[in-house]
Amino acid sequence: MDFEKVLLSRKSCREYTDRPVEDDKLYKVVAAASLAPLGLPKNGKPHITIVTDKDMLKALGSQFGPDKDIIYGAPALVIASCPPAPMDGVAQMNAACVVEMMALQATNEGLGNIYLYGVTAALAKNEDLVKQLGIPEGFVPLSALALGYGKEEVSVCKVFEATLSQNRY
Numbered sequence: 001m002d003f004e005k006v007l008l009s010r011k012s013c014r015e016y017t018d019r020p021v022e023d024d025k026l027y028k029v030v031a032a033a034s035l036a037p038l039g040l041p042k043n044g045k046p047h048i049t050i051v052t053d054k055d056m057l058k059a060l061g062s063q064f065g066p067d068k069d070i071i072y073g074a075p076a077l078v079i080a081s082c083p084p085a086p087m088d089g090v091a092q093m094n095a096a097c098v099v100e101m102m103a104l105q106a107t108n109e110g111l112g113n114i115y116l117y118g119v120t121a122a123l124a125k126n127e128d129l130v131k132q133l134g135i136p137e138g139f140v141p142l143s144a145l146a147l148g149y150g151k152e153e154v155s156v157c158k159v160f161e162a163t164l165s166q167n168r169y
């Protein structure tokens with residue numbers, strides 16, 4: 001897809017079909033994570049966890065209670081976990097860069113997707129699930145991307161608009 005079209009087509013998807021994401025597409029999305037800019041990379045790169053197991057997705061999605069699915073029934077979830085960084089906010093910003101790169105690649109692949117913080121905020125307090133997912137000791141789940149085939153097709157839905165100021169002193 002043309003790059004500008006990707007930018008104009010990315011939007012949060014909160015309704016998914018049951019169609020699983022093909023492995024090659026999933027790996028392409030995850031590969032985009034490795035291209036993200038990182039602050040203090042020597043401190044440790046983000047650890048990426050791909051979840052497609054239905055029981056695990058259910059456990060992650062129901063962390064705020066059984067009546068609310070905080071991953072919106074997506075058939076895949078990719079979690080970015082980072083080691084704490086010696087400067088405030090760097091770990092969170094690294095996770096955000098990684099997830100946004102994946103969001104754009106997922107959009108490029110025609111996959112619905114959504115940046116999620118809530119699921120990782122809950123997961124970070126859930127030692128049992130963190131262990132089951134094999135997230136390395138000391139790494140904190142900070143952000144995630146849910147993805148799958150959306151009920152609505154990916155298409156241009158935005159326009160370029162910006163509120164900005166230039167050279168104001």
Ligand SMILES: Cc1cc2nc3c(=O)[nH]c(=O)nc-3n(C[C@H](O)[C@H](O)[C@H](O)COP(=O)(O)O)c2cc1C
Pocket residue numbers: 010011012013114115116117118119
């Ligand atoms: C840092 C961050 C955290 C987010 N966390 C959640 C979340 O936990 N749950 C949710 O439904 N949406 C979450 N979102 C998605 C935003 O609600 C969404 O991006 C915003 O409303 C703009 O809509 P758009 O993505 O369609 O442009 C998050 C987005 C960002 C950037």
